Amino acid sequence: MGRVTERRRVIRVRDGVVSARPDTLVAEEPLEIRLNGKPLAITMRTPGDDFALAAGFLVSEGVLGAADDVQSIVYCAGATADGVNTYNVVDVKLAPGVPVPDITLERNVYTTSSCGLCGKASLDAVRTTARFPIADTPPVRLTPELLAGLPDRLRAAQQVFDRTGGLHAAALFSEEGELLDVREDVGRHNAVDKLVGRALTDGRLPLSRAVLLVSGRASFELAQKAVMAGIPVLAAVSAPSSLAVDLAAETGLTLVGFLRGPNMNVYAGDERIALHSGV
Numbered sequence: 001m002g003r004v005t006e007r008r009r010v011i012r013v014r015d016g017v018v019s020a021r022p023d024t025l026v027a028e029e030p031l032e033i034r035l036n037g038k039p040l041a042i043t044m045r046t047p048g049d050d051f052a053l054a055a056g057f058l059v060s061e062g063v064l065g066a067a068d069d070v071q072s073i074v075y076c077a078g079a080t081a082d083g084v085n086t087y088n089v090v091d092v093k094l095a096p097g098v099p100v101p102d103i104t105l106e107r108n109v110y111t112t113s114s115c116g117l118c119g120k121a122s123l124d125a126v127r128t129t130a131r132f133p134i135a136d137t138p139p140v141r142l143t144p145e146l147l148a149g150l151p152d153r154l155r156a157a158q159q160v161f162d163r164t165g166g167l168h169a170a171a172l173f174s175e176e177g178e179l180l181d182v183r184e185d186v187g188r189h190n191a192v193d194k195l196v197g198r199a200l201t202d203g204r205l206p207l208s209r210a211v212l213l214v215s216g217r218a219s220f221e222l223a224q225k226a227v228m229a230g231i232p233v234l235a236a237v238s239a240p241s242s243l244a245v246d247l248a249a250e251t252g253l254t255l256v257g258f259l260r261g262p263n264m265n266v267y268a269g270d271e272r273i274a275l276h277s278g279v
Helices: 050-062 121-127 143-146 150-154 159-164 187-201 220-228 242-251
Strands: 007-015 017-026 030-036 037-045 072-073 089-094 110-111 168-174 180-185 211-213 235-236 256-261 263-268
Touching: 017 211, 030 187, 037 050, 037 150, 050 072, 050 089, 050 187, 050 220, 110 150, 121 220, 143 150, 143 263, 150 168, 150 180, 150 211, 168 187, 180 187, 187 211, 187 263, 220 235, 220 242, 242 256, 242 263
Parallel strands: 030 089, 037 110, 211 235, 235 256
Antiparallel strands: 007 017, 030 037, 072 089, 168 180, 168 211, 256 263
């Protein structure tokens, strides 16, 4: 609801000089995601774009694939003892006829702001549930020069990061390098969910001509989210995990890591990158 930042008192030490001052911090609060009224997951997130976050999470879980799959997304019971709504509980109601997944105790997941769905999914599960097979889409062709310019453009669009220094970001770019959307969150997987959820509600899935850029590392769950949204290229400014590379190779995802200026590592799907030499 707009509680993106909060103020806290801090003691600063600078060159031996001690002072007290207020500091701006990124907000972090739990969000419970319910599906047809039943609890499904809890994630630690930066408040804002909560409906998009919930929708994007359900895309990555294989529950949603189009805007018509959703009947409604609403805030629901999540009040404090004095009756104030915390806006920390979201219920997604599926449209009639949309299959409801089996929600069991084993299915319920708790996601943190740092790791997302660690260890929950498998390569086989993603490959069999992906609605938008990347290998079946017309190939995107990118130059290293285009990729090299994306991190600076992402950084320039991070408005809240400038005030807090504590947010991850994810952005969608067109194959021509146009910035399509950017989202920030204390968790990079939440930032991606917000992007994908917004694309779902706008009727833009699959994102078969888009490039997803994330701050930090490229973990398995980020590769999973890219695949489930039909995104053919995932780039990160830091390292990928081994399982992310395996998933990219299995599904045809182009995975780029250590994207810093003109330097980058292409871990999978190099056919989409117009490399000139040394290959």
